[in-house]
Amino acid sequence: SQKIEQNSEALNIQEGKTATLTCNYTNYSPAYLQWYRQDPGRGPVFLLLIRENEKEKRKERLKVTFDTTLKQSLFHITASQPADSATYLCALSSASGTYKYIFGTGTRLKVLA
């Protein structure tokens, strides 16, 4: 069955460093991959989308890579700040069901001042 894996352990990093989060998937060929941020008690907030034919996408301090051979996406936050502390979710959808996202369980990031 389709499976998305994100590191369930919390990631603690020092302010100013680069945070790198991983999303691995199996038994799936996604056409689109998105990253969302979710704060406690709130709904997910869209951050970035990357297509299967794109290797990398950037937005301000955020960078996403998508390696369909490794079946992996990496999400980087450079110059991290305490305000970046949240849970980050990756979500995949296929070309045939583009709206039907499959979400990972998320990785909790804590940026220490």
Place this chain on the structure above:
Amino acid sequence: NAGVMQNPRHLVRRRGQEARLRCSPMKGHSHVYWYRQLPEEGLKFMVYLQKENIIDESGMPKERFSAEFPKEGPSILRIQQVVRGDSAAYFCASSPPGTLAYNEQFFGPGTRLTVL
């Protein structure tokens, strides 16, 4: 411009009662999606609706669950005869008409359902 609104934010029901969850999409949005998030699990797609139409309900349990998005008013997710396993956070998302389906979905704050 108000975001996606959901109410109630918290809902407590006893086993066997009905739960009604409401979602008002962002202004101008005509596509609505419902997701369920169980503790320690990722969000699971339930249903995709456009005004007065169910487009895809492949993620909805076959029994007790139904959804609608009438011409006027909010989208409603209805759970009949709730059981403890229905306890979860239910999120609604919306996107504009004519949207390319893979584009951003705007999520509401969720309704946390607790079944006693």
